[in-house]
Each structure stands twice: as structure tokens, then as C-alpha cells.
Amino acid sequence: MMQLCGTDTIELEVNGEKRKVTVRAADTLLHTLREKLGLTGAKPGCENGDCGACTVLLDGWPIKSCLMLAAEAVGHSITTIEGLKNAPMQKAFFENWGFQCGFCTSGFIMTCHALATIHPGADDDTMADWLQSNICRCTSYEEIQNAVKQVLGKGDSSGVQGVVSMKEK
């Protein structure tokens, strides 16, 4: 039985690397990533599971890291925005102006990257459904949608250079 009492050291797999980190059992994954591992791409927004700014991937699926304990992540593969390394979705956001202030961007990209990976043939309804997970205070929604469509191979990519869709990959 795994147990964590008070403060203890656990091993997390983050972006393909094994990282030992000392945490309180009550520490969230978001707090641990940012404050203990220096991975500040996941943002603290509402810290209540509403805004999506803290989204990371757990075994490839998007989750809100503010609603997960670091201890729960032991034995799972965590991917943060720092681990994407110029993925097609990152390029598509850049080329479609899918951001303004940028605070929500990493969370949006993680959700959209997961959508394109898990459901590369996603229709508009599925895409709209998944995009409900994140909130953009600057209302860049149309540009974000264009970026996702581009990666899904459904958008008008005329004039857009250097984008490889997930389908072509």
C-alpha cells in the first residue's frame, strides 16, 4: 500500500523524465509542478477546476492539475506544455494568433493537443465540446478554433507555412 504521511519524497515522471520531489500529501500537482519542479507553464487561474489554465496531460489525457494531488500522479506519465517541444498545435496557435495575453494559452494548447491526438477525426461538435474545458479572458476563441481546425486538417491553411497536420504526421 502506498502511503504518504506529512511530507515525503515521491517520484514523478514528468515530460519523460523521472523527477524526485518532496511534497506534502495535500499538495496539488499544479503546486508541485510550479513550486517544486520549476515548470511554470501550467498556470494557477481559479484553482477550482473552472478555468483550465492549469491543464496538463496525464497518460495523454487532459486534466486540471489544480484538482489532482501530486501523490495521485505517482506511476503515471505527466506532460506539461514544456514537454510538447514545438508540437503542431503550438505552431498552429502561433500562426493563427490563438492567444492575446497568453495566460490561458498553455492550458488551451494542452487540451487541443490531446484532442488532436485522441480524436484526430474530431467533428465540429466534438471540438466545441472539448474547447468548453478552458476559458480565455481575452476571448480569442475564434482564433483558437481556427488553430485546432488547422491541425485537424479542417481549416483553411492557405498562406500558413510550415504546419504539419496530425493526420499527415
Next chain:
Amino acid sequence: MIPFDFDYYKPDTLLEAIDLFQDLSEQGKMPMYYGGGTEIISMARANSIYTGAVIDIKGIPECCEFGFSGSNLVIGSAITLTKIVESGLFPMLGITIGRIADHTIQGKITLGGNLAGTVIYRESVLPLLISESQVVIAGNYGTRQAPISELFDGRMRREPGELIVKLIIDSTYTNLPFFHRKTTKIDKIDYPLVTVVAMKKDDRILAGFSGLCDHPFRSIEMEDSLNEKGLTREVRIKNAMSHIPAPVQEDIHGSGNYRRFVLNNILMDVLKM
């Protein structure tokens, strides 16, 4: 950040979990079973709840069962909403829970957590009520199985230390014609103004409701009225609405009268099944 400390345990067996709950209770730790943890974390962060220890049930094999077994569909209490939705094994349940929170939260919320949580809507119970599911519960006596209609009276009734292990659904219910509609005040993702889930079995409509009252419910009296075929749809609905088992909610999502108006319109569509 959660403003108090607690211990985290992830037992490998049901017995370990049950014994642990008892030991921790005796130590005054006020333990909580922990499924997805979304409600525990968000309420702990706001200092609305306190616990000295959480017992994560995701390592217990029985709580992680998922699939058809003989003539039943078995869903462990630690199975996430995402896994149920993506599996397509029980479309009525999948569509209903696919409207709880959003995709990233659905990957954390577990079926057991939604049933046992404090949020009053618990929409996942609606398909389970109308498909007459069985619930397996574990306690210091071992395990017991009971129809969900006996355990759920607005919330899941359990003794302290009892753990919801799994739900068992007769597979004949998993592919019957069904109806689902969730109405919200504004946003697609919100608590329900009114949610109605209905199913047609042997030419009879079975229906469950959330958002209407301060707890989700299935009402046999309402079903009897809806199924009274000699009457017009309007009369059947009027009679059914006279059997709503508790006061209709009046809150920021909508007035009681508006909820009744919405319910009336939804039931019109239910009767077209």
C-alpha cells in the same frame, strides 16, 4: 493550495481500505474515501471541509472493474466519467455523464464520487435508477449488494466506513431507446436547470430527473401518469407534474415556475419516444 495537512493512503485491497478507515477513524483522523478527489480538493482548498487522511480507492481491483461480465455491465466506483463516455458501453449513461462538468474534469471525476458527492445534482444516478442497477457496498462485515432504489433517497445512504465498490447493470438496459436532455441557465457547462433522462422498456417510459428538486429522483407515480395511454399528452404531463415528490427549486438558475415550464416542454418530447 490546501491550507491544512492530511495523510494519503492508496490501499491495494478492499479489506485494507475498510480496515484503514476504521483505524484512522479511531485515531480521530476523520478519513475520507478518495475517488477522483475533485470535490474534496476544491472544498478543502476553500476550507469548507476537513480531513486528516484520504484513502484513495483507485488501487483497489474491485473498484476498477469495467466491462460486461455474463449478462451484466459492471462499473467500478473508481472508473472515471471519461472512461465510461469513451467506452460507449452504456450510451445513456455516457451521454448523461458527458454533460457533467467538462472533459478535463470528467477525466478525474469517478462514478462513485459523483454518486457520493455533496453536490446535489448527481446526474449519473439517473440512468442507474431507471435501469434498476444494483450497488455493491463494502464495510467491516464484508460486502453487500442492493438495488440502487433502496440505497438512494436523494443521496447514497451508507453507514460510516462503508465504501461504494461497483455498480451492476443488467445488460438488456444498456441498449434500449433513451432520451436525455439537460437544460442550463446560460452556459452549456453548468449545473442543470432541469435534466431529464428517460428510457423506453416494454413500451413503458421510465424517467429520472435532476435539477428540478433539491435531489435527483425517479418517481413511479410520475411514470404511471406519463404512461397512461388513454389520455392526451397534455393531461398525462399535467398529472405527472402533480406527482413531483418535493418542492421545485427556486434559485439563481431559475424560478420554480420556469422550471415547471421547462419540464413541461421536455416531457412533451419524452412522450414522442
